[in-house]
Amino acid sequence: MCNDNVIRRFAGVFILLSVLLGFTVSQNWFFFTAFVGFNLLQSSFTSFCPLEKVLARLGLFGCRAPAQSSR
Numbered sequence: 011m012c013n014d015n016v017i018r019r020f021a022g023v024f025i026l027l028s029v030l031l032g033f034t035v036s037q038n039w040f041f042f043t044a045f046v047g048f049n050l051l052q053s054s055f056t057s058f059c060p061l062e063k064v065l066a067r068l069g070l071f072g073c074r075a076p077a078q079s080s081r
Contacts, residue, residue, distance in 0.1 A: 012062045012073035020061055021050055 024046045032039035053059040065073040 012059075012065055012071065016065070016071045016073065017059060017062055020065075021046055 025043055028039045028042040028046065032043065049060060062073065065071060
């Protein structure tokens with residue numbers, strides 16, 4: 011599991027970067043902004059965060075996959 015601050019930092023960077031790209035490159039980048047916002051909203055209800063799974067699989071920033079049960 012990741013520290014919540016790591017996820018918040020990634021989300022903030024993704025949102026700010028996509029807004030900047032939306033104004034300077036293509037308005038289609040605003041769809042990415044909406045995607046990140048939607049993921050933040052759904053994770054507040056479901057506690058499932060795709061970025062957390064990716065970071066855990068890659069072993070980055072102290073994120074680790076939950077221990078597998080030996081059943």
